[in-house]
Amino acid sequence: MPDSTTDTPAVSTNTGFLSAISQKQRGVSIELDGVSKVYPGQPEAAVDDFSMRIEPGELVMFVGPSGCGKTTTMKMINRIIEPSNGSIRIDGTDILSMDPNQLRRHIGYVIQQIGLFPHLTIAENIGVVPKLLGWSKSRIADRVDELLQTVQLDPEQFAKRYPKQLSGGQQQRAGVARALAADPPVMLMDEPFGATDPITREKLQAEFLRLQADIGKTIIFVTHDFDEAIKLGDRIAVLSDRSQIEQFDTPARILANPANEYVSSFIGQGAALKRLALIPLIDAPLRPAVDGAPQITLQDSLRDALNMLVLTGAAAVNVVDVDHRVCGSITNASISAVLNDAQPVAFAAEGTR
Numbered sequence: 001m002p003d004s005t006t007d008t009p010a011v012s013t014n015t016g017f018l019s020a021i022s023q024k025q026r027g028v029s030i031e032l033d034g035v036s037k038v039y040p041g042q043p044e045a046a047v048d049d050f051s052m053r054i055e056p057g058e059l060v061m062f063v064g065p066s067g068c069g070k071t072t073t074m075k076m077i078n079r080i081i082e083p084s085n086g087s088i089r090i091d092g093t094d095i096l097s098m099d100p101n102q103l104r105r106h107i108g109y110v111i112q113q114i115g116l117f118p119h120l121t122i123a124e125n126i127g128v129v130p131k132l133l134g135w136s137k138s139r140i141a142d143r144v145d146e147l148l149q150t151v152q153l154d155p156e157q158f159a160k161r162y163p164k165q166l167s168g169g170q171q172q173r174a175g176v177a178r179a180l181a182a183d184p185p186v187m188l189m190d191e192p193f194g195a196t197d198p199i200t201r202e203k204l205q206a207e208f209l210r211l212q213a214d215i216g217k218t219i220i221f222v223t224h225d226f227d228e229a230i231k232l233g234d235r236i237a238v239l240s241d242r243s244q245i246e247q248f249d250t251p252a253r254i255l256a257n258p259a260n261e262y263v264s265s266f267i268g269q270g271a272a273l274k275r276l277a278l279i280p281l282i283d284a285p286l287r288p289a290v291d292g293a294p295q296i297t298l299q300d301s302l303r304d305a306l307n308m309l310v311l312t313g314a315a316a317v318n319v320v321d322v323d324h325r326v327c328g329s330i331t332n333a334s335i336s337a338v339l340n341d342a343q344p345v346a347f348a349a350e351g352t353r
């Protein structure tokens with residue numbers, strides 16, 4: 001990877017763990033316990049006493065302002081940065097006792113600003129870690145092909161190009177493909193869609209969610225964008241200076257019950273609308289159908305229903321299933337009732353993630 005460690009102590013190689021996690025392409029747990037980082041010569045810690053447990057297959061979003069310690073926290077997990085204190089376990093094994101170069105080959109990493117190697121083609125970039133792991137040329141070529149298709153870059157067109165011959169969004173896709181190359185159980189993604197326009201970003205997010213539903217990695221994903229965190233995360237950690245955790249919970253519960261002013265300010269305007277977008281109609285309490293009302297499908301969200309109520313001026317919208325059978329209706333009053341009853345909101349949204 002392009003970032004290289006500067007302060008790595010000599011340690012033993014824990015090959016048992018590495019062969020165990022290399023068999024586990026699906027996610028494994030990550031635990032950080034009292035982790036701190038004080039950069040040399042700095043009076044204050046960049047990360048201070050950070051503890052968190054991430055479950056296997058979970059997608060956890062880190063949200064916080066610039067300089068609060070998101071990248072530092074993440075880079076300690078693959079030991080590009082060495083912690084000053086604390087312990088980190090992956091799948092129950094202490095990673096600080098193993099060879100960092102070996103460790104890094106088993107953790108996918110999308111760095112902030114993409115970081116493709118400019119002198120290597122896209123195919124060579126994606127093949128970097130498999131090559132280090134000693135895969136055969138044909139196995140690497142097959143994998144590169146498969147991944148380029150996964151991230152919707154035509155291999156014929158893109159494999160032999162150099163990074164500067166791709167657009168920003170295409171480079172980000174290639175960065176995600178490179179992180180996935182050796183099928184690691186853990187992925188660290190530092191603002192992977194940061195450099196794209198809103199439309200490309202939305203497309204990348206949707207593709208990423210589809211991909212994660214298939215591959216079930218354990219992922220830490222850093223973003224500045226709270227809406228991106230709501231859309232993608234199983235849980236969101238809202239961080240303040242020195243990587244202090246202000247709240248760590250599901251998007252629905254954070255939106256319904258922000259822990260403090262700081263979290264509320266991060267959520268920004270329109271918390272109620274953001275909550276409604278997380279609740280599919282399939283989980284909403286329906287009222288009896290209303291003759292002649294406009295229709296919306298069960299797969300849509302309460303926010304879509306509200307949108308239709310506002311646009312049409314109707315008193316109710318009827319909800320229909322895939323076979324166009326009317327299941328019931330939604331009104332402004334029923335939407336308000338859901339919003340004012342925090343428990344079902346959190347429960348409903350969680351059950352559908």
Ligand SMILES: Nc1ncnc2c1ncn2[C@@H]1O[C@H](COP(=O)(O)OP(=O)(O)OP(=O)(O)O)[C@@H](O)[C@H]1O
Nearest residue numbers: 039040042046065066067068069070071072073112
């Ligand atoms: N090598 C370093 N030496 C000294 N201080 C550093 C070093 N790297 C980062 N810092 C400081 O540590 C703090 C946390 O930096 P970090 O890169 O983790 O922030 P971040 O949350 O990822 O920010 P951004 O959103 O801008 O990427 C910042 O105050 C930064 O200036």
Ligand SMILES: [Mg+2]
Nearest residue numbers: 070071072112
């Ligand atoms: Mg950063």
